Amino acid sequence: MRAVVAVLLLVTAVHAGLWALLEEKQQAPDFSGLLQSVSYDPHEGTGAPDASTVASPERIRADMRTLSRLTRAIRLYSSTGGMEIVPPLAAEAGLKVTLGVWIDKDPDRNEREIQAAINLARRNSNVIGIVVGNETILTATQKVDELIEKIKRVKKSVNVPVTTGDVWNTWRDNPELAANVDFIAAHVLPYWEFFTDEQAVDQAVDRYRLLKDQFRGKRIMIAEFGWPSQGYSRSEGGRGPAVPGPFRQAKVIRNFLAQAASIGMEYNIVEAIDQPWKYFEGGVGPYWGVLNASREAKFAWTGPIVNPDYWKLATTALLVGVLLSLPIVRLRQPTVLQAMVLAITAHGVGAWVSNVFAYWNVHYFVWGSTFALSLGLTLLVPLILIAMARIEEIAAIAFGHEPRRLLTRDKVAQERAAAPEGYCPKVSIHVPAYFEPVEMMKQTLDALARLDYPNYEVVCIINNTPDPAFWQPIQDHCRMLGERFKFINAEKVKGFKAGALRIAMERTAVDAEIIGIIDADYVVTPDWLSDLVPAFADPTVGLVQAPQEHRDEHLSLMHYIMNGEYAGFFDIGMVQRNEENAIIVHGTMCLIRRAAMDMAGGWSSDTICEDTDLGLAIQELGWQTHYTATRYGSGLLPDTYEAFKKQRHRWAYGGFQIVKKHWQRFLPGRSRLTSDQKREFSLGWLNWLGAESLGVVVAILNLIWVPIVAFAGIAIPDKILTIPIIAAFVVSLAHFLILYRLRVAVRPWQMLGAMVAAMSVQWTVSRAVAQGLITEHLAFARTSKGGLSRMSIEFQAFWEAVIGALLLIGATILITTNHLAITELYIFAAVLILESLPFLSAVAIALLEMSRINSFEFWRYTTVRTAELIGLRPVWVPELAGPGMQPAPLSAAATKVAEKV
Template structure:
């Protein structure tokens, strides 16, 4: 049974979910669109009809059948008195006799272009159809032939006259309205004017369309008094992209056509609606090409001609949104004691995703796709799904930290027991001798010495291993000196320098270990296989037999005296296999670049690790780590099949069921990478090693394959997706969008819809909020350092994605040491070359889109251009840091001097400017007492 508090919390969560679902449903009800429009209960005078089906082009393989034509015309007969055709060959010649069966008049069309042979066939076929079918009421020779520039006016007049001379029905040509006004001679050659008025293509809004059509109709009547005028095409698309103010859509189509028909009937206008049935094969006419029909491709009416205009499928979409939102909200029940605000934010985000899914569903079912666009949409959605999952995971972390309960599993050092407090702090051998001599001198000279009290039991022995490879000797000496000052009586230190033949790196350390005493063992190993893991295996062979705990620190880490005293008590619980302390750095004041790098590292240890610790799912990062020897042996020890041997071993230990603990108290202070190149190489190693770990361990995430709990599996899976997946998918999407730019800009097709671009923007906003909110709540750094840390975090997107790509195609890369200690020569190569190339191309792509859209003003293109700008930011962040590293502004002295000079110039007293975090010197009293940032 649940505890009473648990029942109350569960009821509160259920209430929140019901409330959010109700609000979501209410919003759907509130936003349900219903527009008035004039009723039309009559029969349309004419509609354009093309008997083609599917996406195949009529000139290639889309040949209509008698059955299809007969079925279509039976559907159209109750709706229209006549149909207009655009061709007389390729199967269209079957239409007039079948139309006669159902009582439909037919205006025959002869397609005219630059192909003279085809033109002849079309005209002869049209002439024959008019002679053989008494329901043919006219012939239209050519359709927008002058507008397309495929015939000269005088040549088209000759063709019209040829046809007129052989038939007894009216003959004309179909042209947009201004062509008739510009060429009155064309009007003189035809029996009636067949004018196309399509306000969409002129950029008029749906609210202006009917007025514009009537204005143009009157212009034509004024220009050609006494001439019969037929509006041979009027219509509005039900889907696609806007053109200036013209916005296509199902509501816009229904209201526009009903208004037009009402007003056209009132003035006695002859008109033809384009078109009867959607034509998916017209995808080459831009986004709106397939969507001009009053029936969809399944021959179903798109709207009603009477009553309010509504979306018939609206409540189906609402149901999809609500169901998806509720299902995505159910993981809230697995949370431990969630707060109401936490549940509210998570449920609101889940319902937001539900609304997006419903929009995708509507788009998918309401659009027609050729193979290429279907593939592009499928690929886009496939890449967006993990982005949405990542955004959801980040929102969950925001909710947990901002509105949830505080961390409960963070390890805090227990109060020192009386026995532990009585133990002397570890001292150097010379100090021990001095103390021993003093004690002997002060001892009373009594023949019968008093019995000594029983010695306090020693705590577990710790063997501290320090692998080193070409590390600066002075830096490593600082590390060893700090270990000698540990306030812990029972430890040893094993220093192993591997594959470093230069005695300048080894001899000083060997001598220093001798000075520090027998606790410090020195190993100089040549030809070690397996990189750092191989060296640590050798250290294990030299470890004292009675050592119960293995400590790992990097060669640059200076530890505080209370490290072991505070953390070893965690192993009093026999289930605990590992305790991890955070990394910290003592050289953040070297430069502005190091300052922001230090801030970037802090986020991982103060945010991500603290949250993962709540489910016993931390990532082991080697240095400042204590491991129970028995747990290490059970997990198989250090492995060389990944270059992140520490994270690999930590996961192995968890898979065997051991508990882990994390503390956010700083017990060790290392050095930052010397250069931006070293920073990127370190991140590349971590990402590549992380991908190796995924390939090695994924089978153990299957149910029953290990002792990992569901929460641990979920935390690792989302963690990998959140880090490796987010960066890699971000780069892939950016590159695909870059490839898509010329298609959008110059081919006038396949513009990414909002369902693909807006989620990218939303994901970016969530990522930004995740960084800013969590840093402000959990990481004790100033705002300028936080903003710099954000730039540093973005700057490694390309680096991480390259590592993942290499992980897909390779099994092993050499371990790359992170250069620290100030001995690294800065590379002469620009460290963000490819980032600069991609970032500039993305910005150029955005500029090209904006330039190509100057006339069309398509909203989706503006959004797409904005997405490209956002996607360029991580690449440009890398460029900014690479430039910063080699500039004067990277020096804090520059900023101090600039501040002083500026104050002097304007006559003000110099004021203190924000500077770097003071370098921590973790020795003795210079350390913060609690070791906390």
């Protein structure tokens, strides 16, 4: 334990050291005076003139007092709609005012603006200029000659300089405009022109000098210059990227002020205060102010540029990391590497939480963005918990101790040796069946007859199968096998499989102490009972579960990858859950103490996963359970992909029913479950039902968000939303690949196929969970096995194909419309592509099932033909072969090729 504590302290110290090492500090020229001018807009909610959304006089008066400590003058953009009160309030604070005349295509409103500005200039001595129109030529709101006429009219009516405000190239290209104004008010905004923050000041000075050279003797003012503190980056034609950011804003503005002072440049900074309502300018619109919306300085004007909240965020990250690391101390003898991986993960999550706080603290949210971000974070929390649980499992298996409770062959031998002499309790084996293939069931019964155990019976119950062709041969076969075998043909049984098993219990021998359950397709090995029954010599043991296995993976490539997918559950998840006495009972190959079953209430029909339901009920009563990864029998795989999905739907729907039925027993004092058992079951449900459902919900929400991101310029916060989704996907991928390589005895190609099969049921599981939310009970759906069912003519992945295609289309739209090379959009597109993979996996398997390549015969033929083409085998031409001649066998090299395929 000391070593573990030392690891936790070391990781915490390294995390703190990284924060210290990565603290950003930038140097820029100090500025200690007052700014010449800043743009000021007191509108709240919209900037439309006459919108009556101007702030109250009290707010404006407070703003003027605040700005008087920052600047000598302010620039306004309108003179109506409540703006009339700003000049006199500015005068109270000793501020000069450059009035604005808002010009648009409404002649009446333009007239009101002009007259209001004239009146304000006449009445307020602190007015030092009037700007008629703001970028009206750039936006084609007015023609040059029309604007000149308005400027001339205002000039005749006031005694202050009059101009218009427009981008620098408008002035360059329209010298007649410059000839009719008192001074040139040029807008130079390097961000919008794709210049980097390093180039921004040089670009502004260059444009200033360009205008000075072109209009010699004319007064030149840079009437708008600034840099946003948040928003998208912009690139185009090899220029840029123009990246917003608080450090960049501070550095750009301080450098600009130093340059302006050195060359005597007049300027106005955009803008005084952030305007949260300016989302119509895209993600950067609200973030041009040198003060935030709370009227606090965003950066220091002297000294190094630093984040004033940096160490608050660091402390948050460290505290969250430490809190999430505490459960490591409760683990049973964790290794140093195991503890280190878990501690690093905990502190990584702490860093993410810190980024969430940082983002929330410096961004503004309207109702819609608040809802979207809150929903996104709400969905990310369980996603991150799932990722943490998967990392914990990776650490336990890759770096932890070998399983201690697993019933290995050696431990089974120890159990047999430790059992009392002559311990041989009677076992009643129940085999429920419903319209099962006759020959398949005969194989099952014959295998039971060969069991190497002296004291057992077999109860074969066929329910709701009126066709004698399915039950008569089985009845005859049971008679032939002897008195151990009891046959029941039960019609009109209610309660599905659980109802049949209840009837089997009624016919069970009174002296049977252990109940064995197998499916009708399972061929057991002779040593099943002799190996596992001795575990019941411990009176606290209520249940022993063996894994499922399948003997028909050779039928097709689809069956091959299906079997690989099933194996992962039995060789990874069940082994780990067994360490905490928290296995999931899956019915077949299961041995249950009869007393434990009776205490738990027997088979229940209120879920369609009666086996898992009963197993959990037994564990809630405090019984011990054991698991072995040794295969003691093999069954058949689902006949078709449709059957595979139906089976998974039943498991997921039944699992959700169990959650609804048992959640109250996870409350303190409501059952004998330990905290570790509760944790395993809760994380297991979250990891399976939650992860699949979340994947679908997040994918659909992201699809809805695509047009907003692509066409409305609303930023997706990559560090707190999209990158965590990518990280969770990477963790899931690593979890699958690493644990399969360590625990599951499958070949690499089968492992990759199993991964595709596992992803392909995401939509199926999410549908089951959704149905579980709105319905109480669905009918039990039998899984077709043994070749009785044939492939449906319907495409089995229609909705998966639709959603997968929409996700790819959404990613394509984001990429093709990303003319500004915005990094966040590329990341979001990558998320959509990753989210499409589970849906496309379903499409791939559905297409595989219908294709020739699903047949192993196709691959064998392809291997032979390849060997012939590359000279590893002579070409076999039947027409030229003599009587009795056979094709030459594959060479050693060709044989190796075939084995790899």
